[in-house]
Amino acid sequence: MIKCGYVGVIGRANAGKSSLVNRLVGERVAIVSSKPQTTRNNILGILNGENYQIILVDTPGIHHSKNNLDRYMMKNVRNAISSVDVLLYLIDGSKELDQEEIDYINMLKEKELNVIYLQTKCDKKQKIDMENFLKISSITGENIDKVIESIVDSLPECSTRIYDEDLFTDKSIKFLIEEDIRGQALNMFDKEVPHGIAIETERFDEKNDIVIIEANIICERDSHKGIIIGKGGKNLKIIGQKSREYAEELLDKQVLLKLFVKVDKDWRDRNYSNYGYKF
Ligand SMILES: Nc1nc2c(ncn2[C@@H]2O[C@H](COP(=O)(O)OP(=O)(O)OP(=O)(O)O)[C@@H](O)[C@H]2O)c(=O)[nH]1
Ligand SMILES: [Mg+2]
Known part of the structure; x- marks a missing residue:
């Protein structure tokens, strides 16, 4: 038996979701930029260990929709939330939290979802110190091993891997x-x-x-x-x-x-x- 399943990577635009997926997978699965709303599609990044397969679902950043493309992006986020085994919720530690994000986190906590909370960009000066959020950096790799450990602990047991071991993404x-x-x-x-x-x-x-x-x-x-x-x-x-x-x-x-x-x-x-x- 191996631990295997889907992990949704969600959070505000620019929180560092795609950077984390790339760091975990060790390949550039998703593009990264300093501009918000870089990611538009849900993109799978697959990480294989000896006794686990972590299938990360990188998602667009949560933001208010202004056009149909935005609505498509937010539908991707909702689809990921409702279909994965575990969620990673990322906040950018180098920025202040606003009320909207606090409300969103409280909403997630009420929903009894399986969520691992991460405070990203810990290599930068931190503006917040969130309790029960693991502090990580996709640039230096700090605590990335702990992220993998927490994910593997939360994944269900499966008899086989879902994807072939040589695949690192579902995209062409x-x-x-x-x-x-x-x-x-x-x-x-x-x-x-x-x-x-x-x-x-x-x-x-x-x-x-x-x-x-x-x-x-x-x-x-x-x-x-x-x-x-x-x-x-x-x-x-x-x-x-x-x-x-x-x-x-x-x-x-x-x-x-x-x-x-x-x-x-x-x-x-x-x-x-x-x-x-x-x-
Ligand atoms: N210093 C530092 N910068 C980071 C880290 N993670 C991401 N960044 C930077 O933050 C910016 C946004 O990163 P992305 O990975 O594109 O963020 P995202 O959450 O995928 O953004 P959207 O796709 O727009 O929702 C980029 O400039 C990254 O280089 C980190 O751990 N440390
Ligand atoms: Mg992205």
């Missing part, structure tokens, strides 16, 4: 590359530009020793298109170069990556389900 290589492109854009641009970006792969052809990928960066406004392309195509070139390197590492092959920028006005409300944000 195409998805990981699309997310990498979006992640490059998140890190490069400010304000509304990165939040209005989606990636759409038009071509993914694996030839003998080369992979040809063509993808569109979708944005919401003509003015955003100009910013993404940059002077003389400078920004697009940087994104393309970095994502090509990432794709070559993942695929272990030479990659030809061509990026295009397309405007789809207000897609986050009207056409959000066209870009992979669909149940």
Whole structure:
């Protein structure tokens, strides 16, 4: 028998959920950025031990919905909460807690869910000291072993693993590359530009020793298109170069990556389900 099951990773936007999933899995499963609302889909990150399999469900940050994409993201969070064996609830220790978050934690406590509470970013100066929250850092690795121990203690016993031992995520290589492109854009641009970006792969052809990928960066406004392309195509070139390197590492092959920028006005409300944000 091994300990095996699903673990939902939830918390406010920017709390450090994806960083923790990546740290636990030891691979980059989910993109990370300093901007809130980086994660949009539930992404599985799978961690195998000799006698356990931890299936982490990285989720979008809890926030107020302003458009249909937000509503899709919050539905992902609710789905995770209702379907996992254990929850990790993360708060950012380097920030003050507001009343809304206190209310949310109290609500979780009342629900008799199986929750492990974590205070993240303990390598930074702490603004709070929450009782019964394990203090962790995904950067230095502090108490990450204790997180694994607590999860394994709470998981049910199973006769076999749910996923093959060589899998570290449920997502395709195409998805990981699309997310990498979006992640490059998140890190490069400010304000509304990165939040209005989606990636759409038009071509993914694996030839003998080369992979040809063509993808569109979708944005919401003509003015955003100009910013993404940059002077003389400078920004697009940087994104393309970095994502090509990432794709070559993942695929272990030479990659030809061509990026295009397309405007789809207000897609986050009207056409959000066209870009992979669909149940
Ligand atoms: N110093 C420090 N920074 C961290 C730690 N964990 C995450 N961060 C930073 O916090 C920011 C947000 O991290 P993410 O992992 O993207 O947070 P998230 O909760 O997944 O965010 P959303 O997907 O937007 O909900 C990034 O700039 C990370 O580098 C940590 O343990 N220590
Ligand atoms: Mg995230």
